[in-house]
Amino acid sequence: MDDPRDWVAILARYRTPSAWRSAWEVLVTALPLLALWALAWWSVGISPALAVALSILNGAFLVRLFMIQHDCGHAAFFGSRRLSDWVGRTIGVVTLTPYDVWRRVHAEHHAGTGNLDRRGMGDIRTLTVQEYRSRSPLGRLGYRLYRHPVVMFGIGPFFLFFISNRVPVGLMRDGAQYWISAMGTNAAIAVVAGGIWYLGGGAVLAFAFLPTLLVAASIGVWLFYVQHQFEETSWDHDADWQMQDAALHGSSHYVLPGVLRWFTANIGVHHVHHLQARVPFYRLPEVLRDHPQLAEVQRLTLRESLACARRHLWDETTRRLVPFAAARAG
Numbered sequence: 001m002d003d004p005r006d007w008v009a010i011l012a013r014y015r016t017p018s019a020w021r022s023a024w025e026v027l028v029t030a031l032p033l034l035a036l037w038a039l040a041w042w043s044v045g046i047s048p049a050l051a052v053a054l055s056i057l058n059g060a061f062l063v064r065l066f067m068i069q070h071d072c073g074h075a076a077f078f079g080s081r082r083l084s085d086w087v088g089r090t091i092g093v094v095t096l097t098p099y100d101v102w103r104r105v106h107a108e109h110h111a112g113t114g115n116l117d118r119r120g121m122g123d124i125r126t127l128t129v130q131e132y133r134s135r136s137p138l139g140r141l142g143y144r145l146y147r148h149p150v151v152m153f154g155i156g157p158f159f160l161f162f163i164s165n166r167v168p169v170g171l172m173r174d175g176a177q178y179w180i181s182a183m184g185t186n187a188a189i190a191v192v193a194g195g196i197w198y199l200g201g202g203a204v205l206a207f208a209f210l211p212t213l214l215v216a217a218s219i220g221v222w223l224f225y226v227q228h229q230f231e232e233t234s235w236d237h238d239a240d241w242q243m244q245d246a247a248l249h250g251s252s253h254y255v256l257p258g259v260l261r262w263f264t265a266n267i268g269v270h271h272v273h274h275l276q277a278r279v280p281f282y283r284l285p286e287v288l289r290d291h292p293q294l295a296e297v298q299r300l301t302l303r304e305s306l307a308c309a310r311r312h313l314w315d316e317t318t319r320r321l322v323p324f325a326a327a328r329a330g
Helices: 006-014 019-044 048-057 059-073 081-095 099-112 129-134 137-147 149-166 176-200 202-228 243-249 258-263 270-275 281-290 292-296 302-310 325-329
Strands: 253-255 299-301 313-315 320-322
Touching (some): 006 281, 019 281, 048 059, 059 202, 059 281, 081 099, 129 313, 137 149, 176 202, 243 270, 253 270, 253 302, 270 281, 281 292, 299 302, 313 325
Parallel strands (some): 253 299
């Protein structure tokens, strides 16, 4: 199909969620998550190392729960928007993510993906080669540090989920609803954390819960990174940018093994998601089955994705995401 805009109407046929299927997906994600947390809590008194191992394993279920929150934010998970929102808000307490704030920021991301003139909110900061070259030595150093894997996938996720999410960053002047979302989520988190501390002590929080949150945060940032930060992605200035084209060609199809597709709730089918965000995640394989040509667009395997961490600058001449060495070569 030559025009990506034609896919929007085709994919709209897959937007209808199943209430029973959605409820089932919540149960098979939340119940194991809670069970593993309970087991890790019990293990703290026997072996803190075992508790940490169980907590790390539980990070996969927390990632999946966040993906359900993600679908709720797109009104893709239940037929009722109100139900989707309240399920999303509840999950937001567990994922440390104020739902209404995140939903607005994520909407900005969808509205401007691949647009060089709309970079900022909800995106990973990406400079062009020319912009990088025009920066001062200190400015280039700051960008290199920001894009370093230790910062991007270690320090960055901690800062985002534990600190930045505590206030409505970027939306402080846009209405009380975002403050209510952030402060309400913070209050609920404080109540839950305080209850765990009271009942189990600081060791339970440190060994049974904190590793889950840290691992899930890093995995989440990695997934978001490879969805748009790959070599043959797409960036254009506003005059040449077209939303559906950017969705199809600027988002990857991250081809993962089956078990990882389950834990990531098919978020790797990201090009389809950007074309039609209201398709529930459990219907994305149906889309690829019915339209196999979409399965071949912007394919990125797990092994190939590792190279994405070495690509940091958009080269407007070659239309490739390139390493820092490309800026020196010029």
